[in-house]
Amino acid sequence: MEKIRSLLPVEELEAEVLEKGKPILGICVGMQVLADRGMEFGEHRGLGWIPGVVQRLECSGYPLPHVGWNDIKIVKSTPLLKGLDTVKDFYFVHSFAMQTEERGQVFATADYGGEFDCVVNRGNIFGVQFHPEKSQKAGLRLVQNFLEVAQ
Amino acid sequence: MKKNRMIPVLLLRNGWLVQSKGFQRYQNLGNPVWSVKRLSEWASDELIYIDISSDDKHDLRRDDIGHPNRQSFLEIIEDVSKETFMPITVGGRIRTLKDIEMRLSLGADKITINTQALEDPPFIGQAAKEFGSQCMVVSVDVLQDSGNYQVLSHGGTRVMNEDPVAWALEAQERGAGELFINSVDRDGMQNGYDIELLQKISSAVSIPVIACGGVGKWEHFAEAFDQTQVDAVAAANIFHYMDQSVFHAKKFLFKKEYNVRPPDLISI
Numbered sequence: 001m002e003k004i005r006s007l008l009p010v011e012e013l014e015a016e017v018l019e020k021g022k023p024i025l026g027i028c029v030g031m032q033v034l035a036d037r038g039m040e041f042g043e044h045r046g047l048g049w050i051p052g053v054v055q056r057l058e059c060s061g062y063p064l065p066h067v068g069w070n071d072i073k074i075v076k077s078t079p080l081l082k083g084l085d086t087v088k089d090f091y092f093v094h095s096f097a098m099q100t101e102e103r104g105q106v107f108a109t110a111d112y113g114g115e116f117d118c119v120v121n122r123g124n125i126f127g128v129q130f131h132p133e134k135s136q137k138a139g140l141r142l143v144q145n146f147l148e149v150a151q
Numbered sequence: 152m153k154k155n156r157m158i159p160v161l162l163l164r165n166g167w168l169v170q171s172k173g174f175q176r177y178q179n180l181g182n183p184v185w186s187v188k189r190l191s192e193w194a195s196d197e198l199i200y201i202d203i204s205s206d207d208k209h210d211l212r213r214d215d216i217g218h219p220n221r222q223s224f225l226e227i228i229e230d231v232s233k234e235t236f237m238p239i240t241v242g243g244r245i246r247t248l249k250d251i252e253m254r255l256s257l258g259a260d261k262i263t264i265n266t267q268a269l270e271d272p273p274f275i276g277q278a279a280k281e282f283g284s285q286c287m288v289v290s291v292d293v294l295q296d297s298g299n300y301q302v303l304s305h306g307g308t309r310v311m312n313e314d315p316v317a318w319a320l321e322a323q324e325r326g327a328g329e330l331f332i333n334s335v336d337r338d339g340m341q342n343g344y345d346i347e348l349l350q351k352i353s354s355a356v357s358i359p360v361i362a363c364g365g366v367g368k369w370e371h372f373a374e375a376f377d378q379t380q381v382d383a384v385a386a387a388n389i390f391h392y393m394d395q396s397v398f399h400a401k402k403f404l405f406k407k408e409y410n411v412r413p414p415d416l417i418s419i
């Protein structure tokens with residue numbers, strides 16, 4: 001977070017996203033920083049835009065990091081996941097994941113020896129743990145969906 | 152559930168894609184960027200792209216294909232990442248954190264190191280701290296001779312130690328996110344993976360292991376999944392001489408109900 005503050009104009013971002021409601025999509029660590037707190041290399045503060053904590057994945061002995069194509073389970077419908085009911089393998093590469101406080105803000109989970117949140121949304125703020133930009137057809141569809149939501 | 156991955160490996164030598172045998176003999180395969188585009192269209196799960204040049208002179212020597220004649224590996228990486236829509240791991244001649252940062256900023260998703268990790272093991276941890284373990288793939292070149300193993304550095308030319316399992320565990324301990332295991336003696340031989348080696352390493356570590364070296368037919372991929380705990384199977388030569396090779400390889404495994412993504416063809 002210290003590094004983000006040194007690299008990005010966080011106040012301006014907050015003005016755009018929180019006050020003016022500009023749509024934003026956080027990818028991978030970009031989703032994780034939306035949370036209040038993260039536990040990687042000690043406890044750190046996040047942006048706090050979506051209430052939750054980023055914890056190490058609990059994956060009952062499966063290899064970590066979680067690297068590769070994993071299907072997702074859509075738990076609540078959202079325009080972001082439109083058309084993705086059948087093709088839903090996405091590319092993940094991470095060891096930590098967000099535990100979202102408000103379950104109503106979770107739209108999809110993934111199972112890797114244990115379930116974790118992989119699509120969250122609160123108003124104009126979206127986060128995905130996987131990499132749509134690396135997920136071929138499904139990823140392109142998600143990006144297209146986000147652009148439609150954003151218009 | 153997560154799928155097992157199938158990963159084509161591309162070797163780049165002074166601007167050309169090459170086929171390798173025993174880490175010594177190389178045959179020219181053509182333009183690096185076009186091959187990547189094809190592998191992307193065949194829905195490869197990932198791509199490993201390694202610069203095995205001994206210097207940084209890259210010359211595509213083709214001005215007739217409407218593509219700029221790139222002079223450095225970094226320029227080629229930049230072109231390659233524009234052509235793909237899949238995760239890329241980049242390796243070869245990485246010595247410093249700056250080398251890693253440049254590759255990641257040009258579009259690599261992960262990097263792989265071998266010689267630098269063996270010569271300066273704490274470097275693995277420094278890089279993992281800076282960029283995250285998830286993008287640190289430690290590449291381990293192993294030579295097997297009459298049941299004895301050697302871990303090699305400098306493109307298979309120097310012996311660094313004789314215990315690949317101990318080195319795999321140390322790399323994991325220091326922050327490697329994945330291990331890319333290459334059998335030097337099987338490189339280009341088409342006689343299948345070194346199952347014993349892969350089983351020893353994949354059962355000892357808790358990070359994903361990528362198998363490489365020796366694939367001569369699709370059944371060799373199945374053998375690795377049947378007999379070891381590797382997370383991913385990689386190969387180079389077998390993917391380069393057949394149209395839609397990755398598609399056919401995946402179809403072979405998918406039909407036999409292996410845990411892989413369905414075969415697909417993509418036009419982007």
